[in-house]
Amino acid sequence: MTWREIRPLALGAVRRGDELMLAEHYDPEEEYTFYRPLGGGIEFGEHSEEAVAREFDEELGVELDEISYVDTYERVFSFADSAGHEIWRLYEVSIVEDWPYERERFTAEEPELDETFEVVWKDTSDFEDGEEILYPPELIDDLTRAGR
Numbered sequence: 001m002t003w004r005e006i007r008p009l010a011l012g013a014v015r016r017g018d019e020l021m022l023a024e025h026y027d028p029e030e031e032y033t034f035y036r037p038l039g040g041g042i043e044f045g046e047h048s049e050e051a052v053a054r055e056f057d058e059e060l061g062v063e064l065d066e067i068s069y070v071d072t073y074e075r076v077f078s079f080a081d082s083a084g085h086e087i088w089r090l091y092e093v094s095i096v097e098d099w100p101y102e103r104e105r106f107t108a109e110e111p112e113l114d115e116t117f118e119v120v121w122k123d124t125s126d127f128e129d130g131e132e133i134l135y136p137p138e139l140i141d142d143l144t145r146a147g148r
Contacts, residue, residue: 006086007041007086009040009041009086010042010049010051011088011089012039012052012056012092013070013090014037016101020037021120023035023037023038023119024117024118024119029079029081033132035120038108038119042089052091056095058109058111059108062097063096064094064095064096065094066094067093068093070091070092070143072088073138088136090139104121105118105121
């Protein structure tokens, strides 16, 4: 896949009280840290709900429970001097295993890229003043509006 194609993603929002489990990433071009729910690409013929469960299994080795659709988002952006276009199917999910809820920070794997990334719990209030960057920015409002 090239960056000129639209990439469909399935992402999962995991809650622990007022906190969200988020992937922590750094944009070297713009020099800032940002956060987004975990997940990844939807494979051809795969439903987005199946994709989010597969991605959590691949990245964390965990099983999901209570997968509930939240919304669809579209982003056109630049990252590391390349243009990107993504459509995100976002689900609120629960993890069957306890260990992710018991740790404040841990490392996840991106097997397709042979890379790792950090996963952290962030309080939703951390994003209120705009100093911390969350993608999609509407995530917290959409979870709240849906009664979650």
